[in-house]
Amino acid sequence: MTASESPAPAGRVRVMLVDDQVLLRTGFRMVLAAQPDMEVVAEAGDGVEALQVLRSTAVDVILMDVRMPKLDGVETTRRICAEPDPPKVLILTTFDLDEYAFSGLKAGASGFLLKDVPPGELLAAIRSVHNGDAVVAPSTTRRLLDRFAPMLPSANTEPQHKELGRLTDREREVMMLVAQGLSNGEIAARLVLSEATVKTHVGRILTKLGLRDRVQVVVLAYETGLVRAGGHG
Incomplete structure (x- = not known):
């Protein structure tokens, strides 16, 4: 065979x-x-x-x-x-x-x-x-978004997305780390959580914001000003 x-x-x-x-x-x-x-x-x-x-x-x-x-x-x-x-x-x-x-x-x-x-x-x-x-490798994510920062909202604007207010403080924290390109394991180490807990948080973020995957989290975080290009990370 x-x-x-x-x-x-x-x-x-x-x-x-x-x-x-x-x-x-x-x-x-x-x-x-x-x-x-x-x-x-x-x-x-x-x-x-x-x-x-x-x-x-x-x-x-x-x-x-x-x-x-x-x-x-x-x-x-x-x-x-x-x-x-x-x-x-x-x-x-x-x-x-x-x-x-x-x-x-x-x-x-x-x-x-x-x-x-x-x-x-x-x-x-x-x-x-x-x-x-x-x-999307973290370093590449940051360089990519830094390059395209002029296409994104001003750093002076407040985050604007009607569903962002539904996130808990921990979920917003996880979202910001996802936006910097960190993996679940890296986020778990940073926040002293289990990887399973981080995965649960990411799942809730996707559901609450109506997003398909982590890449959309990255794009949304920068577009809304939750994370600034050239800022975090």
Whole structure:
């Protein structure tokens, strides 16, 4: 029995590759094919094709290029994430501070990766977003948001979001640390809490604010002024 004929392991992550560079898709496909818990179920060379394929293919995680013909990755991500129960999207960028990265996160992406990401980091990122975590390194988050600070509210403005008032003091504290890019484990160590307790707090924050994942927490925290670019962290 060949590997392709062997039974698929439970919980296998179904991945879609969306990029107009065939060689890049081939490289990613080879890396993913070697993993027992992943499989590439679809590919597309542009956003229009990706949307068409998704109508008939179940996908868990999408690796999405931003610069593509017909429909770019940001708008494609926005349309995908507007659908009920959408797959997770990881934006692929050429540069660490690609101007599309922040737009991709706002559009609903769960994080972004450099196209030359080492295989181990690529696989870890796919598994992380599949499990509901964000993939934006703390240092990159801060530099990204510092760069795009002019697009965000003035530091003199008070936090504005009608649901922020529903958060407890502890939840606001956790939210601010999430916004700085800290993992649940790092937040637990900082606040002297168990990781399970932090995960519970994060879940309540997402529910109260109507947010999908940690990346949306980061964006909202900066947009509302709860955390200032260049300030905390």
